Amino acid sequence: MRYQILDKPEFSVVQVHFDAPGEQMLCEPDAMVAKDSAIEMKTQMQGGLLSAAKRKLLGGESIFQNTFTASQPGQTLWLAPGPEGDVEVLELNGTQGVFLQSGAYMASAPTVELDTKWGGAKGFFSGTGLFLLRCVGQGPLFFNCYGGMHAVDVGPGGYICDTSHVVAFTEGLQYSVTKVGGLKSLFFSGEGLVCNFQGQGRLWISTRNSASLAAFIAPYRPRKRN
Amino acid sequence: MQVEIGYRPAHSMARVMLQPNEAVVAESGAMVGMSTNVHMQTQSGGLMKGLKRMFGGESFFRNTFTAQGAAGEVLLAQSLPGDMVTLDMTPNGYFIQSSSYVASTPNVNIETKVGGFRSFFAGEGVFILKATAEGPGQCLVGAFGGIQELVCDGNLVIDTGHLVCWDSTLEYSVGKSGAGWIASFLSGEGLVCHFRGQGRIWIQTRNPSEYGTTVGRMLPPAG
Numbered sequence: 001m002r003y004q005i006l007d008k009p010e011f012s013v014v015q016v017h018f019d020a021p022g023e024q025m026l027c028e029p030d031a032m033v034a035k036d037s038a039i040e041m042k043t044q045m046q047g048g049l050l051s052a053a054k055r056k057l058l059g060g061e062s063i064f065q066n067t068f069t070a071s072q073p074g075q076t077l078w079l080a081p082g083p084e085g086d087v088e089v090l091e092l093n094g095t096q097g098v099f100l101q102s103g104a105y106m107a108s109a110p111t112v113e114l115d116t117k118w119g120g121a122k123g124f125f126s127g128t129g130l131f132l133l134r135c136v137g138q139g140p141l142f143f144n145c146y147g148g149m150h151a152v153d154v155g156p157g158g159y160i161c162d163t164s165h166v167v168a169f170t171e172g173l174q175y176s177v178t179k180v181g182g183l184k185s186l187f188f189s190g191e192g193l194v195c196n197f198q199g200q201g202r203l204w205i206s207t208r209n210s211a212s213l214a215a216f217i218a219p220y221r222p223r224k225r226n
Numbered sequence: 227m228q229v230e231i232g233y234r235p236a237h238s239m240a241r242v243m244l245q246p247n248e249a250v251v252a253e254s255g256a257m258v259g260m261s262t263n264v265h266m267q268t269q270s271g272g273l274m275k276g277l278k279r280m281f282g283g284e285s286f287f288r289n290t291f292t293a294q295g296a297a298g299e300v301l302l303a304q305s306l307p308g309d310m311v312t313l314d315m316t317p318n319g320y321f322i323q324s325s326s327y328v329a330s331t332p333n334v335n336i337e338t339k340v341g342g343f344r345s346f347f348a349g350e351g352v353f354i355l356k357a358t359a360e361g362p363g364q365c366l367v368g369a370f371g372g373i374q375e376l377v378c379d380g381n382l383v384i385d386t387g388h389l390v391c392w393d394s395t396l397e398y399s400v401g402k403s404g405a406g407w408i409a410s411f412l413s414g415e416g417l418v419c420h421f422r423g424q425g426r427i428w429i430q431t432r433n434p435s436e437y438g439t440t441v442g443r444m445l446p447p448a449g
Contacts, residue, residue: 009233085237147233147307148236148238150232150239157262157263159261160262160264161258165258196262207232207258208303213307220435221443222443223448
């Protein structure tokens with residue numbers, strides 16, 4: 001299997017090329033843009049009902065996933081996320097896993113396992129919505145975000161990121177949700193809560209968040225007539 | 227302060243690299259990420275100054291980010307899709323449309339201009355800021371859509387919804403776009419800004435309120 005990401009960063013699209021029959025790719029529903037006719041699609045719950053429901057409730061992903069299987073050599077599959085923005089791929093090596101923020105998962109090889117991890121009471125009660133999907137195994141993992149995707153290699157100094165901009169981070173990074181500045185800052189700075197990352201690993205940040213765009217458009221909605 | 231702007235033009239983000247104990251002032255909500263040794267402080271600069279700023283269509287508070295003890299970085303972005311540009315401060319300074327302001331070096335003084343502009347921008351909820359600095363400094367501005375730098379040599383007419391900032395050496399006045407008010411209204415161009423003199427004008431290639439109107443009318447009514 002070979003793949004490439006085209007039209008980066010605004011309108012990233014993934015082109016997957018299956019060399020041999022039987023090669024597979026798992027995707028979020030709606031991700032398919034185009035496919036050759038000798039690729040079969042099957043819709044199923046991955047890992048059974050419980051695991052799928054957990055993924056839906058906590059990871060913000062769909063209950064059903066589509067599996068695309070090549071039945072002949074030399075087949076091409078095109079995948080794209082819903083919103084405009086970037087797609088990144090990580091080749092998992094079997095030893096180090098990666099955590100994806102809710103909604104960031106796009107596609108993966110069938111040898112990649114997805115599981116939801118409880119984001120911790122702090123993340124839950126602070127309303128940050130930091131629910132994480134843990135991906136381990138071997139093979140490519142595609143994830144997407146609204147806006148550009150900025151990678152930060154976190155070293156001994158750690159890194160701070162606005163919670164609404166976290167897309168993904170590798171295992172080996174620990175985070176705590178904190179506020180920046182003093183009490184006054186928490187309420188008036190407009191910055192809200194941040195994730196304070198410590199440890200060694202890579203962090204992916206989105207340069208925009210779709211909630212801000214939605215908040216901008218909301219006042220332009222028509223008024224209800226009485 | 228060294229600024230690198232990436233992910234241009236649609237989702238641009240500025241990486242501001244600070245020397246030890248150097249600071250940058252940013253619009254509230256602009257911070258995306260930062261080094262752990264960067265300390266954030268919220269300043270309203272006094273109640274009156276803060277209130278005046280709020281009338282300027284900006285948020286009441288600005289944040290100062292200081293790299294403590296060692297070098298550090300701050301990632302800054304505006305909330306809407308678009309490009310960013312860094313302006314080197316000039317002796318005359320700049321006029322900046324309030325929602326375009328993202329950040330500046332601490333020596334840049336930002337004042338809200340009230341008066342002539344109040345009426346013409348009122349519909350768009352946008353006002354004008356004046357940025358001045360003694361000595362060298364920088365200002366980071368963001369646009370909705372792409373940014374084009376135009377040179378005014380004599381006269382130039384710009385749609386008010388497409389203005390980002392301009393050299394304060396330019397004289398400006400707001401007026402109708404056509405020969406009469408009816409023609410102006412029907413043309414869809416609304417109000418325009420007439421510039422006179424010599425200087426640069428930065429425009430945004432999309433108009434935020436036009437975008438909001440286009441998308442907003444397709445949404446269910448607000449409850």
